[in-house]
Amino acid sequence: MTVTSLFLDMEEKNVLIVGTGQVGIRRARRFLDAGAYVSIITHGIDYDIKEEFINKGAVFYSDNALDELIKKCDLVVVATDNMELNREISLKAHDKLVNCASDISLSNVIVPSTFNIGSVTISLYTNSKSPLMAKQLRKKIQSIITETDILFIELQEYVRYLLKKHVSSQDDRKEFMIHVNEDEIVQKLIEEGKLDEAKKYVKCLIEKIN
Numbered sequence: 001m002t003v004t005s006l007f008l009d010m011e012e013k014n015v016l017i018v019g020t021g022q023v024g025i026r027r028a029r030r031f032l033d034a035g036a037y038v039s040i041i042t043h044g045i046d047y048d049i050k051e052e053f054i055n056k057g058a059v060f061y062s063d064n065a066l067d068e069l070i071k072k073c074d075l076v077v078v079a080t081d082n083m084e085l086n087r088e089i090s091l092k093a094h095d096k097l098v099n100c101a102s103d104i105s106l107s108n109v110i111v112p113s114t115f116n117i118g119s120v121t122i123s124l125y126t127n128s129k130s131p132l133m134a135k136q137l138r139k140k141i142q143s144i145i146t147e148t149d150i151l152f153i154e155l156q157e158y159v160r161y162l163l164k165k166h167v168s169s170q171d172d173r174k175e176f177m178i179h180v181n182e183d184e185i186v187q188k189l190i191e192e193g194k195l196d197e198a199k200k201y202v203k204c205l206i207e208k209i210n
């Protein structure tokens with residue numbers, strides 16, 4: 001498998017999860033939180049987790065719904081502890097997006113280690129070499145992204161919006177955005193968490209351009 005990373009819009013996509021052990025639960029939660037329609041085939045699930053998933057819109061089915069569910073699903077996640085069964089289901093779903101938790105060679109989709117902070121999503125993948133290291137690196141990266149970084153993103157969103165109205169050249173917009181990030185007053189305001197004040201200050205700068 002040779003991969004490239006993409007972010008998929010999961011809203012209203014149909015996802016089937018087979019097996020609700022540690023992996024199935026993690027993936028079901030992830031896709032429910034991303035707005036997908038999630039169908040689940042389970043041989044046993046904690047009552048509270050089942051309730052959580054039902055509240056998020058999941059629908060539970062028995063084994064004999066498998067073939068029909070595969071047909072209507074966009075993505076199938078196979079996560080039972082029965083390797084043979086995982087293989088069988090993954091092969092049945094070969095023309096869909098498939099994530100087989102136990103055998104990478106049967107997957108055409110990888111679930112990376114992901115975290116969200118503010119409006120940033122970071123995902124990483126060790127090419128199936130070390131999921132544990134993926135988890136550890138995820139925590140390392142998570143720890144170096146600060147509230148200030150997030151506020152700068154919010155400010156840049158605002159700056160981009162204003163610049164698109166006031167400045168026609170992309171190159172000029174880019175230069176101005178770099179200039180804003182390096183501006184000492186902007187830096188001070190953002191470091192103090194004063195996003196609204198930073199926006200007001202930058203708005204004045206932009207209005208002076210024309």
Ligand SMILES: C[C@@]1(CC(=O)O)c2cc3[nH]c(cc4nc(cc5[nH]c(cc(n2)[C@H]1CCC(=O)O)[C@@](C)(CC(=O)O)[C@@H]5CCC(=O)O)C(CC(=O)O)=C4CCC(=O)O)c(CCC(=O)O)c3CC(=O)O
Nearest residue numbers: 102110111112113125126127128129130131132134135138
């Ligand atoms: C290929 C992949 C599946 C795919 O998604 O397609 C896959 C496969 C397998 N994982 C296994 C084991 C473990 N997986 C984890 C944890 C995570 N595994 C995740 C992803 C992936 N795991 C994909 C590749 C990702 C990459 O390479 O970067 C994460 C990142 C995302 C998620 O699952 O949500 C999540 C961390 C989430 C976080 O950030 O917290 C831990 C640690 C723990 O549980 O604490 C262990 C135990 C330690 C170890 O074994 O390393 C086994 C062996 C089972 C066995 O030994 O039988 C297989 C199967 C095999 O390798 O054959």
Ligand SMILES: NC(=O)C1=CN([C@@H]2O[C@H](COP(=O)(O)OP(=O)(O)OC[C@H]3O[C@@H](n4cnc5c(N)ncnc54)[C@H](O)[C@@H]3O)[C@@H](O)[C@H]2O)C=CC1
Nearest residue numbers: 018019020021022023024041042043044079080081101102
């Ligand atoms: N991709 C990953 O991150 C990881 C993958 N794995 C692999 O993924 C698989 C699942 O791992 P875990 O979730 O940790 O296992 P687990 O033992 O926690 O859960 C397996 C679940 O499969 C269910 N199951 C068994 N037969 C079923 C059937 N016919 N229909 C529906 N459900 C059925 C069991 O009831 C159980 O809840 C294992 O094969 C393991 O090798 C394990 C750890 C991490």
